[in-house]
Amino acid sequence: MENFTENRENLDDVSGGAATGAEEAGKTGGSTLIIGGKVFGDLDAGALKRGNPLLADDVLVTGIAADGFVRFTAAESTATCEKARIIHGTSALATAALGRALTAAALLSSQLKNETDSVSIQINGKGPLGKIVTISDVKARVRGYVANPKAELPLRVSDGKIDVAAGVGKGFLQIIKDLSLKEPYIGTSALVSGEIAEDLTYYFAASEQVPSSVALGVRIGPDPDGKEPFRVEKAGGFIIQLMPGAPDSLIDDLEKRIGGMPSVTTLLAAGATATDIVKDIFKGYSPEIQSSHWFGYVCGCSRGRMQAALAAVGRKELTEIYEDGHGAELCCNFCNKKYFFSTEEIGEMLARPPAKPEGTGEEPDGGTAES
Numbered sequence: 001m002e003n004f005t006e007n008r009e010n011l012d013d014v015s016g017g018a019a020t021g022a023e024e025a026g027k028t029g030g031s032t033l034i035i036g037g038k039v040f041g042d043l044d045a046g047a048l049k050r051g052n053p054l055l056a057d058d059v060l061v062t063g064i065a066a067d068g069f070v071r072f073t074a075a076e077s078t079a080t081c082e083k084a085r086i087i088h089g090t091s092a093l094a095t096a097a098l099g100r101a102l103t104a105a106a107l108l109s110s111q112l113k114n115e116t117d118s119v120s121i122q123i124n125g126k127g128p129l130g131k132i133v134t135i136s137d138v139k140a141r142v143r144g145y146v147a148n149p150k151a152e153l154p155l156r157v158s159d160g161k162i163d164v165a166a167g168v169g170k171g172f173l174q175i176i177k178d179l180s181l182k183e184p185y186i187g188t189s190a191l192v193s194g195e196i197a198e199d200l201t202y203y204f205a206a207s208e209q210v211p212s213s214v215a216l217g218v219r220i221g222p223d224p225d226g227k228e229p230f231r232v233e234k235a236g237g238f239i240i241q242l243m244p245g246a247p248d249s250l251i252d253d254l255e256k257r258i259g260g261m262p263s264v265t266t267l268l269a270a271g272a273t274a275t276d277i278v279k280d281i282f283k284g285y286s287p288e289i290q291s292s293h294w295f296g297y298v299c300g301c302s303r304g305r306m307q308a309a310l311a312a313v314g315r316k317e318l319t320e321i322y323e324d325g326h327g328a329e330l331c332c333n334f335c336n337k338k339y340f341f342s343t344e345e346i347g348e349m350l351a352r353p354p355a356k357p358e359g360t361g362e363e364p365d366g367g368t369a370e371s
């Protein structure tokens with residue numbers, strides 16, 4: 001079983017893909033999502049009907065196969081990764097790395113149950129990208145950031161692809177699952193490659209003792225409108241996990257099938273859906289789709305939450321900011337939205353420390369204060 005670590009590395013490429021650009025541009029939908037003055041994607045009527053009006057048009061599917069010996073989750077995450085690129089103004093390298101980590105967070109959301117649960121992936125590498133953090137809730141509302149969004153490296157000489165491994169560097173990976181219990185579950189493992197999919201495969205084996213196959217891919221191509229240096233053309237991935245007692249023949253066969261597959265982004269670019277991809281992998285093993293829903297990049301920050309983050313700097317610091325008389329600006333790390341608190345408001349906070357807002361099971365949104 002330990003051999004079941006095959007995964008799809010090096011999925012990024014920088015190929016042209018004009019055909020897929022036309023396909024994306026030609027998409028029609030109900031309403032348009034506009035972020036930061038930029039028009040972004042369409043919300044189609046289906047997404048609205050499914051009760052997910054906030055979100056873009058990515059799809060997450062989960063299911064089982066081979067008499068329940070296999071659980072799978074697959075995602076097309078193109079819109080999520082493109083939204084991350086727009087929000088953070090990421091370089092090609094950072095787009096690929098953050099996109100993979102966001103896709104992984106969406107995939108891991110299938111392991112959550114309650115409305116208040118969340119899962120966070122923290123990639124602490126020593127490479128030029130710095131720390132990468134992504135978070136998902138049970139509905140795969142994902143968000144994330146990378147410490148150095150502009151970091152860039154030359155394409156890898158060996159295969160001409162984006163060198164995510166070098167961008168991430170050596171270090172460790174943490175998965176934090178807040179399952180609405182007293183304490184969050186925290187698992188840690190070494191970064192064995194920096195390509196993220198391989199690192200997660202290793203994490204599942206080392207930290208959770210679950211043989212897994214993880215694929216994550218972000219394909220970057222030219223902007224059809226020529227306004228942006230590039231855009232995310234296709235992104236997606238899957239996590240396949242074996243349950244205890246899975247027969248060796250099944251493991252061998254899946255290794256062969258997955259090893260011989262084109263990359264997820266190649267399949268998506270050819271018109272396959274996330275469902276098509278898993279159905280194809282498990283052909284003959286009675287794959288059963290158990291859920292399929294829309295998801296996207298959503299930040300849940302609010303003035304109240306940011307005020308709580310500001311209060312958390314401590315009374316002494318807050319008093320200094322008050323006395324400084326310039327107020328405080330906090331920027332949400334996940335969506336770059338800025339929140340300004342005036343000296344008067346800070347004075348009120350000092351006079352009457354605010355009660356903790358509801359749902360603080362999650363860390364504050366990592367706002368950074370500037371006075």
Ligand SMILES: [Zn+2]
Nearest residue numbers: 299301332335
């Ligand atoms: Zn935010």
